Amino acid sequence: MNIKITGSGSYIPTEVVTNLDFAKHIFLNDDGTDFPHTNEIIAQKFLEITGIEERRYVTDNLLTSDIATIAAKLAIEDANLDPETLDYIIFAHNFGNVKNGTIQTDILPSLATRVKHDLKIKNPKCVAYDILFGCPGWVEGVIQAQAFIKAGMAKKCLVIGAETLSRVVDRHDRDSMIYSDGAGATILEATDEEGGILAHETATFSFDEAYYLYFGNSFNDTHDPDVRYIKMQGRKIYEFALSNVPKAMAECLDKSGIDISQVKKILIHQANEKMDEAIIQRFYRLYKQSPPEGIMPMSIHKLGNSSVATVPTLYDLMIKGKIDNQELNKGDVVLFASVGSGMNINAIVYKM
Structure with a gap:
């Protein structure tokens, strides 16, 4: 099954x-x-x-x-x-x-x-x-x-x-x-x-990292102090993601038994283009390789960061042929990966 x-x-x-x-x-x-x-x-x-x-x-x-x-x-x-x-x-x-x-x-x-x-x-x-x-x-x-x-x-x-x-x-x-x-x-x-789900990996880092994303006051101190907004420590999140997401992706891939050369696409949370590119670079560096061209489809340019919706939206758009110069075919190995508040990281190796 x-x-x-x-x-x-x-x-x-x-x-x-x-x-x-x-x-x-x-x-x-x-x-x-x-x-x-x-x-x-x-x-x-x-x-x-x-x-x-x-x-x-x-x-x-x-x-x-x-x-x-x-x-x-x-x-x-x-x-x-x-x-x-x-x-x-x-x-x-x-x-x-x-x-x-x-x-x-x-x-x-x-x-x-x-x-x-x-x-x-x-x-x-x-x-x-x-x-x-x-x-x-x-x-x-x-x-x-x-x-x-x-x-x-x-x-x-x-x-x-x-x-x-x-x-x-x-x-x-x-x-x-x-x-x-x-x-x-x-x-x-x-x-x-x-095919289907071949392996998965999940981790929560909360000892020092729990409040990298949090609810906080407006930067305008004339606003109601009891109203909260989404806030983030951008530099810390960037450094955290670059240190930990590639490792989780590699652990997941190794668990699946799939060689990195077989990975056709990496659908990563659309958080920040430069951060996502750096994560992919570090992931491939763990295998002493460089990422192939087009390995990481992006939707962030026109759709922004919709948090939990970015990965399933990107997957659906690719399946429906709505991402330029990108496609998913039967038998392709796809690596899903995400990072976010918690601080949580997870990954899935999936065969189409």
Whole structure:
């Protein structure tokens, strides 16, 4: 028995926000002092470091659970299955539903339950739950789904990654330019076909690293001190990722028994182009090699960092032929990898 992705779907929000759209923002240092550079210089340096030209935001009427349901429906249709036959709905997110213009998250009921309700699934044996695992949440959901299937507890699982980060950013923080919204979903099933999940690896680093990503006050001290926004220690995250993600990827690959020369694509969390490129370079350096051209497809340039949604969205876009000069074919070995708040790292070796 092998465990494979049999269907995928994604929702790409319709609101395009370019770097120029931040021209009127008043960016501040973390101590509230004025930032010394103009917004034009900030935008240029931001593009050079992150590779992000634009990002997508949801329209005011949509919630995280709404876009997740859209992606889920597409994945179910792609897999050609009856949603009543699903055993698990695993929904990875980090901030729940945050309505436009509000400051409170809503996770009651769980977002997975809302998706099940919106899909009109009656079967009570279809278990729906959320996981909070930072940006690696969808990858971890896939790892959990394959564990359920391997243990005989499930045959078909829906795994979703969705986020609306535009609702939890501080407009005075330059890091707000990184974040975006989106949703991706996949169906995992037991199958007699060759391939599927060959190995996985997960780790949580929390002794020194737990608060590299956190909720904090606005950099504008005139804002309500009881309202919190997503904050990060960018330099520490960068150094942490470069030190630890390549090792986790290598451990996962070695566990799978697959030679690095057989890896066709690496679908890594779309966090920051320069960081992702450096991770790939260090990963191949562990095998005394250089990464092949085109090994790392990117969506961050136009879609930004949608956290837990980046990897499943990238996978779906590639499967549907929507990433220029990139494709996935039957038999290809793919390495999924992600890093994020927690600080959590995970990886999967997967054969198409």
